[in-house]
Amino acid sequence: MWSQRSFVDYSLQRRATLSALFQGGALTTDVCDADPYLLRAAKFHGEPTEATCPVCRKEKLTHVTYVFGDELGPYSGRIKATKELEPMAREHGEFRVYVVEVCQGCAWNYLTVSYVLGDGVPRTSGRRARRAAEE
Numbered sequence: 001m002w003s004q005r006s007f008v009d010y011s012l013q014r015r016a017t018l019s020a021l022f023q024g025g026a027l028t029t030d031v032c033d034a035d036p037y038l039l040r041a042a043k044f045h046g047e048p049t050e051a052t053c054p055v056c057r058k059e060k061l062t063h064v065t066y067v068f069g070d071e072l073g074p075y076s077g078r079i080k081a082t083k084e085l086e087p088m089a090r091e092h093g094e095f096r097v098y099v100v101e102v103c104q105g106c107a108w109n110y111l112t113v114s115y116v117l118g119d120g121v122p123r124t125s126g127r128r129a130r131r132a133a134e135e
């Protein structure tokens with residue numbers, strides 16, 4: 001299996017956000033603000049979980065996984081399935097993964113974890129490699 005680096009767990013912030021919500025310190029509209037794009041992404045590209053939405057307690061949460069990195073070029077910011085990450089980690093030196101949980105019922109959304117994947121060997125972009133060869 002691949003190794004995850006620079007792992008960040010946002011569960012403490014998530015819990016604080018939820019307790020603020022339940023204590024009246026935040027409005028549902030502040031936290032249940034998934035935009036139509038994210039809701040559509042959850043519907044078509046999301047991965048179902050067994051966790052129930054902490055806000056509406058009706059729907060199961062869906063995970064949407066984004067990848068970001070300079071090496072990814074136009075693929076930076078795309079949604080990936082979890083099973084696509086391991087081959088990607090072998091092909092790239094470094095990119096960051098963000099996992100967002102989304103409720104398709106009430107539009108609750110929260111970044112749950114992020115981490116870095118890749119084999120640690122920086123890749124030269126195709127354009128830069130060509131330019132170096134011409135010089």
Ligand SMILES: [Zn+2]
Nearest residue numbers: 053056103106
């Ligand atoms: Zn919900």
